[in-house]
Amino acid sequence: MMELNTTNEAGITQDERKKVYETIQYIVIRLGDEQYGIDIRNIDNIVRMQHITRVPKMPAYLKGVINMRGEVIPVMSMRLMMNLADDEVTKTTRIIVLKLEQEGNVGFIVDEVKEVVSLSVNNIEKVNNNSKDEKTDLISAVGKHNGELISLVDLSAINFDDN
Numbered sequence: 285m286m287e288l289n290t291t292n293e294a295g296i297t298q299d300e301r302k303k304v305y306e307t308i309q310y311i312v313i314r315l316g317d318e319q320y321g322i323d324i325r326n327i328d329n330i331v332r333m334q335h336i337t338r339v340p341k342m343p344a345y346l347k348g349v350i351n352m353r354g355e356v357i358p359v360m361s362m363r364l365m366m367n368l369a370d371d372e373v374t375k376t377t378r379i380i381v382l383k384l385e386q387e388g389n390v391g392f393i394v395d396e397v398k399e400v401v402s403l404s405v406n407n408i409e410k411v412n413n414n415s416k417d418e419k420t421d422l423i424s425a426v427g428k429h430n431g432e433l434i435s436l437v438d439l440s441a442i443n444f445d446d447n
Contacts, residue, residue, distance in 0.1 A: 307402040309324040331379050333393070357390065411425055424437070
Protein backbone atom coordinates (compact mmCIF):
# COMPACT_ATOMS: atom_id res chain seq x y z
CA MET A 285 0.00 0.00 0.00
CA MET A 286 1.43 3.36 -1.03
CA GLU A 287 1.60 6.02 1.68
CA LEU A 288 0.37 9.44 0.68
CA ASN A 289 2.36 12.48 1.71
CA THR A 290 -0.49 14.80 2.67
CA THR A 291 -0.16 18.53 3.26
CA ASN A 292 -1.86 20.69 5.87
CA GLU A 293 -3.48 24.11 5.42
CA ALA A 294 -0.06 25.83 5.34
CA GLY A 295 1.13 23.52 2.55
CA ILE A 296 3.57 21.63 4.80
CA THR A 297 3.92 17.91 4.04
CA GLN A 298 3.98 15.16 6.67
CA ASP A 299 7.66 14.51 5.90
CA GLU A 300 8.49 18.18 6.46
CA ARG A 301 6.58 18.15 9.77
CA LYS A 302 8.54 15.07 10.94
CA LYS A 303 11.82 16.75 9.99
CA VAL A 304 11.04 19.72 12.27
CA TYR A 305 11.09 17.40 15.28
CA GLU A 306 14.12 15.34 14.23
CA THR A 307 17.10 16.29 16.38
CA ILE A 308 20.73 15.25 16.64
CA GLN A 309 22.75 15.54 19.84
CA TYR A 310 26.21 17.08 19.73
CA ILE A 311 28.94 17.47 22.34
CA VAL A 312 30.06 21.10 22.14
CA ILE A 313 33.80 21.56 22.54
CA ARG A 314 35.94 24.68 22.58
CA LEU A 315 39.16 25.18 20.62
CA GLY A 316 40.50 28.67 21.27
CA ASP A 317 37.60 31.09 20.91
CA GLU A 318 35.51 28.86 18.65
CA GLN A 319 32.89 26.22 19.41
CA TYR A 320 32.66 22.93 17.55
CA GLY A 321 30.08 20.17 17.72
CA ILE A 322 30.80 16.44 17.49
CA ASP A 323 27.94 14.00 16.95
CA ILE A 324 27.42 12.28 20.31
CA ARG A 325 26.95 8.90 18.60
CA ASN A 326 30.68 8.92 17.75
CA ILE A 327 31.89 9.52 21.31
CA ASP A 328 33.16 6.59 23.33
CA ASN A 329 34.58 8.44 26.34
CA ILE A 330 35.73 11.81 27.68
CA VAL A 331 38.74 11.74 30.00
CA ARG A 332 40.86 14.31 31.81
CA MET A 333 44.21 15.12 30.32
CA GLN A 334 46.77 12.48 31.23
CA HIS A 335 50.30 11.44 30.40
CA ILE A 336 50.65 10.79 26.66
CA THR A 337 53.48 8.51 25.57
CA ARG A 338 55.24 10.03 22.55
CA VAL A 339 55.72 7.93 19.43
CA PRO A 340 58.82 8.79 17.36
CA LYS A 341 58.67 9.89 13.72
CA MET A 342 54.96 10.75 13.74
CA PRO A 343 53.27 13.87 12.31
CA ALA A 344 53.16 16.83 14.73
CA TYR A 345 49.39 16.52 15.25
CA LEU A 346 49.81 12.94 16.55
CA LYS A 347 50.77 13.58 20.18
CA GLY A 348 51.29 9.91 21.10
CA VAL A 349 49.26 7.16 22.76
CA ILE A 350 47.44 6.56 26.03
CA ASN A 351 46.45 3.32 27.74
CA MET A 352 42.75 3.26 28.54
CA ARG A 353 41.46 0.10 30.21
CA GLY A 354 44.17 -1.98 28.53
CA GLU A 355 43.59 -0.50 25.05
CA VAL A 356 46.31 1.60 23.43
CA ILE A 357 44.65 4.65 21.89
CA PRO A 358 46.37 7.16 19.59
CA VAL A 359 45.88 10.77 20.70
CA MET A 360 45.82 13.69 18.29
CA SER A 361 45.71 17.43 18.69
CA MET A 362 42.51 18.73 17.15
CA ARG A 363 44.05 22.24 17.29
CA LEU A 364 47.02 21.23 15.11
CA MET A 365 44.75 19.35 12.70
CA MET A 366 42.85 22.62 12.21
CA ASN A 367 46.02 24.70 11.79
CA LEU A 368 45.59 26.46 15.16
CA ALA A 369 48.30 27.10 17.76
CA ASP A 370 49.59 24.09 19.70
CA ASP A 371 47.65 22.87 22.74
CA GLU A 372 48.01 24.63 26.09
CA VAL A 373 47.05 22.15 28.77
CA THR A 374 44.78 23.66 31.45
CA LYS A 375 42.41 22.22 34.04
CA THR A 376 39.63 22.16 31.40
CA THR A 377 41.66 20.29 28.75
CA ARG A 378 40.11 16.93 27.89
CA ILE A 379 40.74 13.97 25.63
CA ILE A 380 37.63 12.93 23.71
CA VAL A 381 37.81 9.30 22.62
CA LEU A 382 35.89 8.80 19.39
CA LYS A 383 34.78 5.59 17.71
CA LEU A 384 35.80 5.89 14.07
CA GLU A 385 34.80 3.27 11.49
CA GLN A 386 38.19 2.71 9.84
CA GLU A 387 40.62 3.59 12.64
CA GLY A 388 38.85 2.27 15.75
CA ASN A 389 39.11 4.42 18.88
CA VAL A 390 41.10 7.65 18.56
CA GLY A 391 41.60 10.37 21.17
CA PHE A 392 41.45 14.08 20.39
CA ILE A 393 42.78 16.78 22.71
CA VAL A 394 40.34 19.69 23.10
CA ASP A 395 40.51 22.86 25.19
CA GLU A 396 37.19 22.23 26.93
CA VAL A 397 34.05 20.12 26.75
CA LYS A 398 31.20 22.57 27.26
CA GLU A 399 27.82 20.86 26.99
CA VAL A 400 25.52 18.54 25.09
CA VAL A 401 23.06 20.25 22.77
CA SER A 402 20.20 18.90 20.70
CA LEU A 403 19.97 20.54 17.28
CA SER A 404 16.90 20.28 15.11
CA VAL A 405 17.79 19.41 11.53
CA ASN A 406 16.12 22.73 10.61
CA ASN A 407 18.85 24.54 12.61
CA ILE A 408 21.70 22.87 10.73
CA GLU A 409 23.02 24.29 7.47
CA LYS A 410 25.47 22.39 5.26
CA VAL A 411 28.72 24.14 4.36
CA ASN A 412 30.25 24.05 0.88
CA ASN A 413 33.99 23.44 1.14
CA ASN A 414 35.77 24.67 -1.96
CA SER A 415 39.00 25.72 -0.29
CA LYS A 416 42.26 23.94 0.45
CA ASP A 417 42.03 25.07 4.10
CA GLU A 418 42.21 21.98 6.35
CA LYS A 419 40.19 23.74 9.05
CA THR A 420 37.17 24.28 6.79
CA ASP A 421 37.50 20.78 5.31
CA LEU A 422 36.75 19.32 8.75
CA ILE A 423 33.54 21.36 9.07
CA SER A 424 30.50 19.80 7.39
CA ALA A 425 27.78 22.14 8.66
CA VAL A 426 26.95 24.95 11.05
CA GLY A 427 24.34 24.58 13.76
CA LYS A 428 22.40 27.39 15.39
CA HIS A 429 21.76 27.06 19.14
CA ASN A 430 20.56 29.83 21.50
CA GLY A 431 21.74 32.55 19.12
CA GLU A 432 25.23 31.07 18.77
CA LEU A 433 26.82 29.25 15.85
CA ILE A 434 28.46 25.85 16.35
CA SER A 435 30.74 24.47 13.61
CA LEU A 436 29.91 20.78 13.19
CA VAL A 437 32.92 18.49 12.70
CA ASP A 438 32.86 15.94 9.87
CA LEU A 439 34.84 13.03 11.31
CA SER A 440 34.96 11.29 7.93
CA ALA A 441 37.04 14.22 6.60
CA ILE A 442 39.85 13.63 9.07
CA ASN A 443 42.90 12.44 7.18
CA PHE A 444 45.10 10.02 9.11
CA ASP A 445 47.77 9.67 6.43
CA ASP A 446 51.09 11.24 7.40
CA ASN A 447 51.57 13.06 4.12
